[in-house]
Amino acid sequence: MIKDDDKTRTSRRRFLAGATGLTAGLAAAGVTGVAQANDKNLPPNVADWSKSLGDGVAVRPYGHPSKFEKNVIRRDVQWLTASRESSVSFTPLHDLDGIITPNGLCFERHHGGIAEVDPHDYRLMIHGLVERPLIFTLEDLKRLPRVNKIYFLECAANSGMEWRGAQLNGCQYTHGMIHCVQYTGVPLKLLLEQAGVKPNGKWLLVEGGDASGLDRSLPLEKALDDCMIAYRMNGEMLRPEQGYPARLVVPGWQGNMWIKWIRRIKVGDQPWYTREETSKYTDLMPSGKARKFTFEMDAKSVITSPSPQAPLTRKGFTVISGLAWTGRGKVKRVDVSLDGGRNWRTAKIDGPVLDKACVRFYAEIEWNGEPLLLQSRAMDETGYVQPTKDALRKIRGVNSIYHNNGIQTWALKANGEVENVEVG
Numbered sequence: 555m556i557k558d559d560d561k562t563r564t565s566r567r568r569f570l571a572g573a574t575g576l577t578a579g580l581a582a583a584g585v586t587g588v589a590q591a592n593d594k595n596l597p598p599n600v601a602d603w604s605k606s607l608g609d610g611v612a613v614r615p616y617g618h619p620s621k622f623e624k625n626v627i628r629r630d631v632q633w634l635t636a637s638r639e640s641s642v643s644f645t646p647l648h649d650l651d652g653i654i655t656p657n658g659l660c661f662e663r664h665h666g667g668i669a670e671v672d673p674h675d676y677r678l679m680i681h682g683l684v685e686r687p688l689i690f691t692l693e694d695l696k697r698l699p700r701v702n703k704i705y706f707l708e709c710a711a712n713s714g715m716e717w718r719g720a721q722l723n724g725c726q727y728t729h730g731m732i733h734c735v736q737y738t739g740v741p742l743k744l745l746l747e748q749a750g751v752k753p754n755g756k757w758l759l760v761e762g763g764d765a766s767g768l769d770r771s772l773p774l775e776k777a778l779d780d781c782m783i784a785y786r787m788n789g790e791m792l793r794p795e796q797g798y799p800a801r802l803v804v805p806g807w808q809g810n811m812w813i814k815w816i817r818r819i820k821v822g823d824q825p826w827y828t829r830e831e832t833s834k835y836t837d838l839m840p841s842g843k844a845r846k847f848t849f850e851m852d853a854k855s856v857i858t859s860p861s862p863q864a865p866l867t868r869k870g871f872t873v874i875s876g877l878a879w880t881g882r883g884k885v886k887r888v889d890v891s892l893d894g895g896r897n898w899r900t901a902k903i904d905g906p907v908l909d910k911a912c913v914r915f916y917a918e919i920e921w922n923g924e925p926l927l928l929q930s931r932a933m934d935e936t937g938y939v940q941p942t943k944d945a946l947r948k949i950r951g952v953n954s955i956y957h958n959n960g961i962q963t964w965a966l967k968a969n970g971e972v973e974n975v976e977v978g
């Protein structure tokens with residue numbers, strides 16, 4: 555947990571103070587990139603860990619990361635945390651690679667704390683405009699045909715604190731309300747077919763079983779297209795934080811609709827206009843009107859390393875690494891700029907490029923210590939190009955919280971430190 559607000563806010567004074575410390579540190583390490591090492595463990599000596607037997611199997615029945623990775627954790631921001639039960643913790647994107655988020659590091663967003671649901675007492679009810687109202691147990695769900703799908707989930711409020719200017723110093727905080735895992739579950743279409751949606755059924759009310767009872771209206775068309783009731787993530791059962799034992803998966807659409815601990819689906823003929831789709835999760839435009847039902851997540855990307863929490867420690871060959879995603883299908887291309895968007899080069903995408911999933915991109919550069927303004931921009935298969943923050947503000951103003959997919963700029967300083975900035 556971040557206790558000190560200043561640690562996450564961009565502060566000129568703090569940056570200067572921090573820079574001196576880092577420069578001194580680099581000098582001590584000789585800028586060779588070799589971290590402080592204990593000579594007795596280095597070649598030609600035999601290292602301590604080679605001299606005795608290690609822990610046996612099943613000493614750790616459920617494995618944990620190495621103790622040396624103890625800083626790779628979810629973090630929250632105190633001034634965004636009114637209460638622990640209605641808050642958010644962020645994925646440490648700067649410490650991860652590839653496209654899959656480890657289960658224990660997936661960001662969490664709860665409105666009423668983590669419901670502890672006994673799987674034996676779990677029920678999913680489908681009612682309303684259906685031929686046969688049904689109640690499924692978890693076992694019922696697990697017996698049905700299942701699919702495995704990798705999808706990103708992004709909270710619509712991701713980057714929401716950056717609408718009025720660069721604020722939080724780290725991609726964990728500016729972009730960490732996203733995770734991407736492989737879900738196993740039942741296509742929602744199958745459940746709805748069993749219940750038999752009546753011809754006038756057009757919308758679903760989907761409701762969570764937690765204390766917030768979070769509910770949203772979901773168009774039937776989307777439900778029949780690619781939504782699923784998932785009970786596994788990355789092979790194992792959902793984590794309690796992610797809605798154990800079952801959650802709704804709404805590929806490409808805002809995270810708020812991905813109802814956790816889902817307990818009820820009511821079929822109706824029109825949307826319900828619940829709190830979460832009226833006073834929240836609508837975007838107040840400069841005209842005073844609000845955008846309605848902005849379900850899809852627009853194409854977006856961010857350089858995860860280097861970034862404020864992942865500074866450069868040496869000159870020379872450097873891999874710039876980042877994530878891109880779009881709610882409208884597949885990412886087609888990612889570009890990287892070193893000069894704040896004046897010139898662009900095409901980044902290399904490595905790993906799978908899947909529908910409504912994150913992709914990993916790399917740009918390899920030779921860094922000679924010159925200050926850079928690092929940016930990335932995603933393009934998707936619909937031809938949509940991620941806009942600059944200014945272009946976005948011209949249309950949407952600055953009253954919004956949600957759907958900020960503007961291009962992020964990181965200023966890489968000569969000493970390797972990175973700061974959240976904006977170019978104008």
Ligand SMILES: Nc1nc2c(c(=O)[nH]1)N[C@H]1C(S)=C(S)[C@@H](COP(=O)(O)O)O[C@H]1N2
Nearest residue numbers: 661662663664665709762809810812813814
């Ligand atoms: N039942 C329930 N479902 C919920 C929420 C909640 O508080 N209760 N939060 C929503 C919001 S706002 C988001 S962004 C996602 C977060 O999913 P995660 O915690 O798995 O990251 O869950 C959504 N589903």
Ligand SMILES: [Mo]
Nearest residue numbers: 709710809810
């Ligand atoms: Mo959210």
